Every structure is written in structure tokens, then in C-alpha cells.
Amino acid sequence: MTRKIALITGASRGLGKSTALHLAAQGVDIIGTYHSKADEAQAVASQIEQLGGRAAMLQLDVSQSTRFEAFARDIGHKLQEVFAREHFDFLINNAGIGTHASFIETTEEQFDQMLAIHLKGPFFLTQKLLPLIVDGGRIINISSGLARFSLPGYAAYASMKGAVEVLTRYQAKELGARGISVNTLAPGAIETDFGGGSVRDNAELNAFVASNTALGRVGLPDDIGGAISTLLADGSQWINGQRIEASGGMFI
Secondary structure (H helix, E strand, C coil): CCCCEEEECCCCCHHHHHHHHHHHHCCCEEEEEECCCHHHHHHHHHHHHHCCCCEEEEECCCCCHHHHHHHHHHHHHHHHHHHCCCCEEEEEECCCCCCCECHHHCCHHHHHHHHHHHHHHHHHHHHHHHHHEEEEEEEEEECCHHHCCCCCCEHHHHHHHHHHHHHHHHHHHHHHHHCCEEEEEEECCECCCHHHHHHHHCHHHHHHHHHCECCCCCECHHHHHHHHHHHCCHHHCCCCCCEEEECCCECC
């Protein structure tokens, strides 16, 4: 049986790394992107290979949409060179950064950065990669619990994630003719270095999140990697155009 291939943006750390390792453990080969830390990306590739899979890591700044056409060509070459394939099966639009500023203090520069990374990036990257996605493939766009509940300081970031959730529904509708399903996975607060690592490192914030989560703790990267790999499992093909929140029951 031909092994499936997943392309994960931001696969060198945090949620992307966890997703890559969970999928690799299920027999999926990985193409990952990283922004600047090639050594971290290669360390993840080595872990995937230790799990018996194949991996390729490519540099990509998802805020630079003018690079996407060349990146798609690079992916086409890498598919042939490393995997002897012309298409890949899964796309996970995961790469991103956080910003924390009140609505009234958010600058145009911060807003534009969030727009480029979290909305324009996934929109046009997916567009350029579509010819390389197999018919019957799957796309997962990463959103955030902050698109459902509101915590001061995340107006720009959460607005982009809300737009991603709308985009997901349109993609599901328009790509259905090719059998491609598209869903949103919305993590709650997770202990990573995202946004400066505040959820992980700030004990007061960590306790606040845990106290407002039904399962009584803050999320871990493996909670999200596991959720994404479940969404991409063979039995989940009929789930389409949906927003799935993986937050442990935060603010319910």
C-alpha cells in the first residue's frame, strides 16, 4: 500500500512538530516547512525517520506570498526526488505566530503581519498547492479557540482565525468536486512557546486556563497532534466543512 504524505507548515516546533510525529507514527510520510531554524527541522526529520518514515524539510516564510509559486515547484521536485510521487495527500496550514495587544493599541503593522501570516498565507499557499494535492485528499486549517471566546489582547489574531474558519467552509464547498475535504481544527490554550510561551511559563495564566477548562488542565502539544491525526485517519473522510475545537472544554 502506498504511504500517504502530509505537508505541514511550521513543522519544526510546537503543534506542527507534534502533528508530524503523530502522523509519522501512523505511517504517514512528512514534508515540513520551517521559518528559520533548520537544525530544529532536521531534528524532527530524524525523529520521523526513526519511526520508519520519510521526511523532507523546506524553508518557507508564509507571510511572503510572492514565494509560493516557486515553493510549489520545489514541492513538486521534492515529491519526485524523495517520495517518487507526483502528489501529496494532506495539507495542514499550521504555521503562525501570536501577538498580544489590546484593540485600541493594535498597530497597522501588527494587523498586517497577522493578516499576511494567518489569512493571506493559507489562502494563497493552498491555492498554489492545489494541483499537487491528490483527489480525495484533505486540508486542515488551524484556527484558535479565541475565534469562539474572547480574551482581551487578541483582537487582530482572533479576527484572522475567524476568517480562516469562513474560508474553510468555502474551500470545502468548492473543492468537494475533487473529493477534497477541508476542516478547521481550533486549539485552546496550549503549553508551547507560542506568543512568548505565556501559557506555559506564566503560572497565574496557566492556572486561570486550567480553572476554566472542563478537563482541569492546560493543553499540551500532543493533545493537538493527536486530534489532527485523528481527523486525518481513514474513518474521518466524511467530516467536511467543520470547525472542531480541541480545547479540553475551555469556557463551556
